[in-house]
Amino acid sequence: MTLSITTSTLADGAVEVSPRGEIDVENAYEIREAVAAQLSSGSPARIELNMRHVTFIDSVGISALVAAFQLAGVSGVKLVVTRPSRFAHRQLWVTGLLGLFGNPQPFDETVTA
Numbered sequence: 001m002t003l004s005i006t007t008s009t010l011a012d013g014a015v016e017v018s019p020r021g022e023i024d025v026e027n028a029y030e031i032r033e034a035v036a037a038q039l040s041s042g043s044p045a046r047i048e049l050n051m052r053h054v055t056f057i058d059s060v061g062i063s064a065l066v067a068a069f070q071l072a073g074v075s076g077v078k079l080v081v082t083r084p085s086r087f088a089h090r091q092l093w094v095t096g097l098l099g100l101f102g103n104p105q106p107f108d109e110t111v112t113a
Helices: 029-040 059-074 086-094
Strands: 003-009 015-023 046-050 053-057 078-082
Touching: 003 029, 015 029, 029 046, 029 059, 046 059, 053 059, 053 086, 059 078
Parallel strands: 015 046, 015 053, 046 078
Antiparallel strands: 003 015
């Protein structure tokens, strides 16, 4: 599966970056580039990485998330992960990075809106 990334502005002015698919060695750079593009087009108060639709993330993908976090931090912008899939949540937990990204709870697909 490939990776697609959409961005949108939330009601509170935060920017949401939403990757869909697999984040791996082939495409991990796209996450950092998506965050860099948002930073170069303005200075949002916060960037939210909505990882609800991430089906796989490897160590290179995790590294790209950390690089995006650092890039945002240098610009004075807070970057957090929101609604991670169970797989993405597990990978962040195993690597000890949940706290860095705001301690997000895994997205629960059984809860209806």
